Amino acid sequence: xTGAHWAVIGLLAVGAFAIRVSGxxxxxxxxxxxxxxxxxxLPGLIVVSLVTSSLVxxxxxxxxxxxxxxxxxxxxDHVIATMAVGVSVFAALSWLGV
Amino acid sequence: MKHGMISGAVAIVPLALGAAxxxxxxxxxASQSGFPWWGVGVMSVSVHxxxxxxxxxxxxxxxxxVLGAVLAAAALNLRYVGIVASLSQVLxxxxxxxxxxxIHITGDENWALTMARRAKSPDVGAAFLMGSGLVMISVWxxxxxxxxxxxxxxxxxxRFGLGFAFTAAFIAMARGLWRxxxxxxxxxxxxxxxxxxISFGAPRAYGIVAGALSGLVVISMMRRITQRGNRLGKKGxxxx
Numbered sequence: 200x201t202g203a204h205w206a207v208i209g210l211l212a213v214g215a216f217a218i219r220v221s222g223x224x225x226x227x228x229x230x231x232x233x234x235x236x237x238x239x240x241l242p243g244l245i246v247v248s249l250v251t252s253s254l255v256x257x258x259x260x261x262x263x264x265x266x267x268x269x270x271x272x273x274x275x276d277h278v279i280a281t282m283a284v285g286v287s288v289f290a291a292l293s294w295l296g297v
Numbered sequence: 298m299k300h301g302m303i304s305g306a307v308a309i310v311p312l313a314l315g316a317a318x319x320x321x322x323x324x325x326x327a328s329q330s331g332f333p334w335w336g337v338g339v340m341s342v343s344v345h346x347x348x349x350x351x352x353x354x355x356x357x358x359x360x361x362x363v364l365g366a367v368l369a370a371a372a373l374n375l376r377y378v379g380i381v382a383s384l385s386q387v388l389x390x391x392x393x394x395x396x397x398x399x400i401h402i403t404g405d406e407n408w409a410l411t412m413a414r415r416a417k418s419p420d421v422g423a424a425f426l427m428g429s430g431l432v433m434i435s436v437w438x439x440x441x442x443x444x445x446x447x448x449x450x451x452x453x454x455x456r457f458g459l460g461f462a463f464t465a466a467f468i469a470m471a472r473g474l475w476r477x478x479x480x481x482x483x484x485x486x487x488x489x490x491x492x493x494x495i496s497f498g499a500p501r502a503y504g505i506v507a508g509a510l511s512g513l514v515v516i517s518m519m520r521r522i523t524q525r526g527n528r529l530g531k532k533g534x535x536x537x
Contacts, residue, residue: 200336206363208336211353212343214371219400222381223388230385240516241383241509242412243474244487245376246467248508249405251491252501253464261461268465272472276417278410279311281472285465 260297264289301424302431305411309429312406315462316347316433317440323351324444330358338442345401345434348502349373350441373502379509380408387411387422399423402430404437406466413473482519487512 229237254265268285275281320341327337332354344350349370356366381400388396407429414421491508495501 200331200333203357203361203363204332204336207353207357207366208340208343210363210367211340211346211350211370214367215344215346215349215374215377216401218371218374218377219381219403220397222378223385223396223400225378226382226385229382236516236520237513238383238385239476240480240483240513241379242409243471243476243480243484244509244512245379245383245505246409246412246471246474247484247487247512248491248505249409250464250467250471251488251508252495252504253467255492255495255501255504261464264461265464265468268468269472272469276469276472278308278413278466278469278473281469282311282462282465285468286462289461 260289260292263292263297298424301420301422302428304421305407305425305428305430306432308414308425309407309410309432312410312463312466313432313436315466316406317436319347320437320440321444323347323354324441324446326351326358327354327441328445330354332445334442334445337445338438341438341441342434345404345437346370346374346377347404347437373500376502376505376509377403379506380405383412384408384426387415387426391423395423395427399427399430402427402434404430404433406463407433409467409470413470416473416476479519480516483512483515486515 226238229235254261264285267288268281271284272281324337328334340350352373353366353370356369381403384403388399391399403426407426410429411421411426414425487508490511491504494504494507499507
């Protein structure tokens with residue numbers, strides 16, 4: 200492993216941790232401000248954006264499996280059940296060549 | 298504390314297994330870029346940010362420049378400002394040292410699971426986050442180092458739907474974070490903004506930041522309209 204490899208690891212670690220610490224500081228400041236509501240709404244918005252980002256540009260079978268997973272999530276509100284059904288539907292559709 | 302950590306550690310196992318698949322694939326990529334298996338392990342345990350590690354190694358492999366690789370990876374991690382900020386109440390009361398450990402072992406999966414569980418039960422807190430985070434960072438580190446050692450023999454698990462497991466898990470977590478019809482519009486705007494940003498060529502991570510910020514703007518506008526309506530209502534009642 201060269202010095203450049205070590206530099207990538209070291210700088211990545213420092214950068215990732217610095218971003219997390221800035222979130223910690225920002226969170227404390229926001230909580231003490233009149234914008235404290237942001238902290239309640241941010242998790243849902245980030246998760247929705249995460250889901251959307253993983254669906255953009257994906258084939259139809261991914262969207263169908265996601266719709267089924269959403270239905271299961273609404274009915275059960277259970278992470279493992281949603282994962283199990285979602286992955287099964289995805290695998291079945293993939294096997295069928297959708 | 299111990300009970301909460303065990304509870305978090307158990308709950309995250311299905312997601313950790315999914316992460317292990319990506320870990321193996323990343324380990325293989327990193328080993329082909331000249332990182333030894335132990336170097337990959339050191340990177341995973343010290344950085345603990347899957348997507349940005351993948352981008353950094355890809356950039357380093359293609360351009361050979363350290364700074365470009367690190368800047369691209371750091372940009373991908375910007376969402377962690379919001380993720381960690383939202384943990385403010387969860388981490389409240391912990392000593393600084395534990396807070397720093399907690400934010401280092403926080404990833405998308407254990408953060409979202411903690412927040413979704415907390416929405417149902419306010420007792421879920423830092424212990425759950427840390428228990429689930431310790432499992433995630435351990436599995437991520439072991440699988441990436443393992444991938445660098447034996448990744449080439451791994452079959453293509455993506456076609457069996459394991460890649461979709463994360464999407465399904467996050468859909469379930471979004472359900473857990475749903476706070477009623479009043480949030481339908483901001484959530485829809487967040488999804489639309491994410492989709493638009495990525496469709497116009499922005500990296501996935503920027504799309505997530507754009508989506509979350511757009512949703513916050515909509516909620517802010519909705520709050521102003523509600524507050525103005527309340528003020529007008531009070532004036533009307535006072536006048537009559």
